Amino acid sequence: MDSRLIRTVRLRFYGQQFYELKKKVIPALIERMLAPLSLAIWFMDDGSRKSAKHKTYIIHSLGYSKDDLLRVQTFCKRIRIESSSTSSKRTILAIVYSK
Numbered sequence: 001m002d003s004r005l006i007r008t009v010r011l012r013f014y015g016q017q018f019y020e021l022k023k024k025v026i027p028a029l030i031e032r033m034l035a036p037l038s039l040a041i042w043f044m045d046d047g048s049r050k051s052a053k054h055k056t057y058i059i060h061s062l063g064y065s066k067d068d069l070l071r072v073q074t075f076c077k078r079i080r081i082e083s084s085s086t087s088s089k090r091t092i093l094a095i096v097y098s099k
Contacts, residue, residue, distance in 0.1 A: 014033075017033075023063075024063040024064060025068055026069070026071050026072060028071065031074060031078070034072070036079055039081075043059055046060045047060070048060065066085060
């Protein structure tokens with residue numbers, strides 16, 4: 001079997017964990033998948049600093065449910081990062097970390 005096909009099949013499992021019926025989800029087993037490095041990479045992709053005044057950093061997570069974000073918050077708590085989820089008028093959810 002071609003090694004590229006083997007890698008594709010292995011990675012497909014992870015891709016399928018994050019979508020249910022074409023909707024983004026954070027899987028129940030996220031705590032086993034995440035590491036501090038993967039959280040840092042997620043922040044580099046979808047994160048930003050709210051403002052210098054607030055000293056708050058946000059991982060923009062539009063499209064996830066509050067239950068999904070609670071799974072990530074549980075992981076953050078385990079690695080000693082304080083976080084909370086917030087929602088705006090349009091139910092845009094974010095994970096917020098303040099230093």
